[in-house]
Amino acid sequence: MTQPRIVLYSALLCPFAHRARIALKASGAVYETVEIDLKNKPAWYAPNINPASKVPAISYGAPPDSDVTKPPAGTFLLPESALVVQFIASLYPQIDYKDPIIRAKASFAQLQWDNLVAGRWRKYQFEGSEQDLEPLLEGLKQFSDSVPEEILGDEYGVADIILGPFVTRLFIFANEDIGKWAPGSGPKLVSALSGPEYDKLRKLGAKLDKWPALQETIDNDILVKKFTEILKNH
Amino acid sequence: MTQPRIVLYSALLCPFAHRARIALKASGAVYETVEIDLKNKPAWYAPNINPASKVPAISYGAPPDSDVTKPPAGTFLLPESALVVQFIASLYPQIDYKDPIIRAKASFAQLQWDNLVAGRWRKYQFEGSEQDLEPLLEGLKQFSDSVPEEILGDEYGVADIILGPFVTRLFIFANEDIGKWAPGSGPKLVSALSGPEYDKLRKLGAKLDKWPALQETIDNDILVKKFTEILKNH
Incomplete structure (x- = not known):
């Protein structure tokens, strides 16, 4: 039986859309991508695809x-994005965890990122005040604590899809020193993350660096170039 | 094989804890409940069970x-609560939807409630300014639009567990006129919800009223009594 047609409405720079691309790639699904220019959205997008006018969205069938x-x-x-990933995992259960306990632990780590890291990281990267570093490090520590050992092996699962675009971008932007912060603050953050309390965060980052489904769906050069521009004008 | 021991840390009034009670009841799981007094939390709770000191939490095994x-x-x-429900649904898949499309639609409705209703309802109930009614009604309309017809039949699923405590409480508090609003505002809200644009919201409410797993895990009299007191002191 032919798989129903999947069309992904995506944007190359968007980490949320990146989740959907990784999920589709990891699942082995056949899919088409329609690139949406977020700075100049086509008039048909909101009325015909997603009233909230955001990416990603998919059409199925x-x-x-x-x-x-x-x-x-x-x-x-x-x-x-989280619903798109969940839907793809319903269609292709091989990308989801089999063990309910591992699945729950992985979901908790995702929640810790959402609650304790995402906003603090955005603030630090886009405002870069020295006083924002400490809360970010504390959030990253609690996140790292929550990452279950069980997902740091050779297998990839939903947590890698949900967290991957964000963890990867944090390391890229920090290493490349791309932020509204004092020059050198990015590498300084990376250096602060070398301590043992961030072991699982670093292991997750290293694991994601080796994942074809993630690496083949991101373009680091364009990401660095575009975000350098975005931050210049921010 | 005996089921591993499940202990639910719960609080009778809390809608989030109510989700966990419904999930366990609906799944047919054997479980023990430990009631946590939210106004006077036991000293062992945060260090031994949940560092965030909130309910629900479960221990397993x-x-x-x-x-x-x-x-x-x-x-x-x-x-x-959402992770606890997801975990219980992993253990007892009969409470989850089989069809990936229905599951995704139900998840989207849950998200619409979180994003467009939850905060507006809390604001209206606890502040009750006339100007807060219109945004609440708009949110409830968009939520109602998002409720998939497929979950309004005789079967109960995860959306009923996640939304149930909140939809049920909205109707109870509005009907009983329990809010920091001008007297009569609750029934006025219920009356505003009689229009066709809220059809699916009302159908969901009526369906939940007939659900033993929900009704046997709530105590309307205590809820009304306690919230009347809470609002008096708010």
Whole structure:
């Protein structure tokens, strides 16, 4: 049986859209990508695909030759990166954890990132005040504590998909010193993360560096170039 | 094989803890409940069960006669209501949706409640300014739009568990006029919800009213009595 048609509405720089690309790549699904220019969104996008006007979104089951800018009525449309990943994992259970305890531990680590790291990192990268470093380090420590040993082996799962784009970007931007901070603050952050309390964070980063599904769906050079520009104008 | 021991740390009034009670009841799991007094939390709770000091949390697999206030090392402890429900659904898949599309639609409705209703409802109930009604009604309309027809039948699933405590409380508090608002504002809200744009919200409420797993894990009289007091002192 042919797999129903999957169209991903994506944007190269967006870490949320990156989650969807990794999930589709890791699952072995056949899919088409429609690149959405976030600075100049096409007029059809919000009314026809996602009223919230964000990426990613996917369409599932549109007829093979139908217009990707206007899926016919009855096509299943789904926005929100976490839901898209969950949906893909429902279709391709091999990318999800088999053990309920490991799955729950991995979900808790994702929540710790959302609650304790995401906002603090954005603040530090885009405002870069020295006083924002300590709360970020504390959040990264608690996140690192929460990463279950069980997901740091050779297997990749949903936590790698959900966390991957964010953990990877944190290390890229810090290493390349791309932030509204005093020059050298990025590498200084990386150096602060060399302590034993961040062991699992570093292991996760190293694991993600070796993952084809992630590396083949990101373009580091463009990311660095574009974010350097974005921060210049921020 | 005996099921590993499940201990739920709960609080009767808390809608998040209510999710966990419904999930356990609906799944047919055998479980013990430890009631945590949220106004006077026991000293052992945060260090031994949940560092965030919130309910619900569960312990899974503690030895049968071990102390519930101090589960031995190696016991799996899990906080956060959505993760607890997800974990229970991993153990008892019969409470989850089989169809990935229905599951995704239900997850989207849950997200709409979180993003568009939860905060607005809390604001309206606890501040009750007339100007807060319109945004709440708009949020409830968008939420109602998002509820998939497929979950409004006779079957109960994860969306009913996640949304149930909140949808049910909204109708109870509005009907009983329990809020920091002008007297009569609660029934006025219920009356505003009689329009066709809220059809699916009302259907969901009616469905939840008939669900033993929900009704047997809530005490409406105590809820009304306690919240009347809480609002008096708020």
